[in-house]
Amino acid sequence: MRAIRYSQLGEARDVLGLVEMDTPAPAAGEVCVRIALSGVNPSDVKSRKGRPGMTHPPFEQVIPHSDGAGVIEAVGEGVDPARVGQRVWIWNGQWQRPLGTAATHITLPEAQAVALADDVSFETAASLGIPGLTASHAVFNGGDVAGQTILIQGGAGTVGYLAVQLAKWAGARVIATTGKSGAARASSAGADVVLDYAAPDLAEQILAANDGAPVDQIIEVEFGVNIGLDAQVIKPNGRIAAYGSAKEMEPTLPFLPLLFKAVTIDIILVYLLTPTQRALAIDQVHRALAEHALECPVEQTFSLADTALAHEAVEAGARAGAILVDCQS
Structure with missing residues (x-):
């Protein structure tokens, strides 16, 4: 060979x-x-x-x-x-x-x-291996997302773009953040609202986009940079699914706000999914593909x-x- x-x-x-x-x-x-x-x-x-x-x-x-x-x-x-x-x-x-x-x-x-x-x-x-299963696990490892509002940080990136599609297919409302050049891409994936991640009042914009309420879940591409904002906009007992933190690999956590919201932090490494987790991620990807809901x-x-x-x-x-x-x- x-x-x-x-x-x-x-x-x-x-x-x-x-x-x-x-x-x-x-x-x-x-x-x-x-x-x-x-x-x-x-x-x-x-x-x-x-x-x-x-x-x-x-x-x-x-x-x-x-x-x-x-x-x-x-x-x-x-x-x-x-x-x-x-x-x-x-x-x-x-x-x-x-x-x-x-x-x-x-x-x-x-x-x-x-x-x-x-x-x-x-x-x-x-x-499907790394981007697809990372997106699927990020969206679905917290359970059924129908009716939830999910914030997808980096919704124009490789994983984020797939996560937007999967979340919308599963019945969630999606708020995505992107750079200015990625707004159209996130919108084309189905995001209900797209916000500029560089906006100085981003937390306020996220809450306003959800009628003043905190979001149910966050899918996070830059955990270290965004954890302070995430702690502001996540609901009590919410989940933050983080698959990346390239800009800040040793983050400082705002523990008190996270504690008093009892936030679950789900750190994702797609290589180490359990057999049950991987089977769920594969099944959801296959179902979305069968329904022509994933590009x-x-x-x-x-x-x-x-x-x-x-x-x-x-x-x-x-x-x-x-x-x-x-x-x-």
Whole structure:
């Protein structure tokens, strides 16, 4: 098989290389998937560049990327042979293992290759692993959201855009915050109200948009920066689902306001969902797709040989869709 591989940390064009290697045969309980498209996420970029305290990759050789979609070509012992030829999407492809989806093939436990409906494109499916499940878990891990008001901070971002769609599909009223350039995108996803996150009176605007009442839940992309505001606008016994805090990784919490509202803080790392949580997130995503209520736009697709350019596109930010790699080109 052909694969993109790195053995040291650094800039994409310096460390990523295209190699030929043997396709791993599926062991018991595993499947081998021919990857059509691989999804590139910020976490893939950060792992390749090196997170704080990292001096070398966790494995001697790493094939990056956790998301992807393709067709099962072979199965190991104990796996239903009828799965051969099945269209699937991948989750946790490179989580705590060296061989990810930036390759023509991936071999992994069969549960991590989820059956894909015939009417869902590989382009959409390649975004379901990290962005899709993060959004689904953020929206639904607190239970039924019908009739609730949900504040989605960063509603024009990759996860936020999907979360807006899922929350609206499930019957919630959505207030989204974005930068000025993202307002139209959040509105197109279905947000009832879109507010500028830089507004000096943002808390007052959020409450006013909800008829003066605090919001039921908050989905948070910048926990450290926004926790003070979130504490102001969340209702008693409300939930803050935080999946990011890149601008402030060591936040100071306004504990007293949070305490006297008995707020639940739900810190999300999509790689570590329990089997029950993951099953719920997958089910909700599949249901939304079946009802044509979830769109996963694509910004740009690169060839496998140009994976370094795909990483640079993710690093550049300011995109309105997924960055994919065509693994068969």
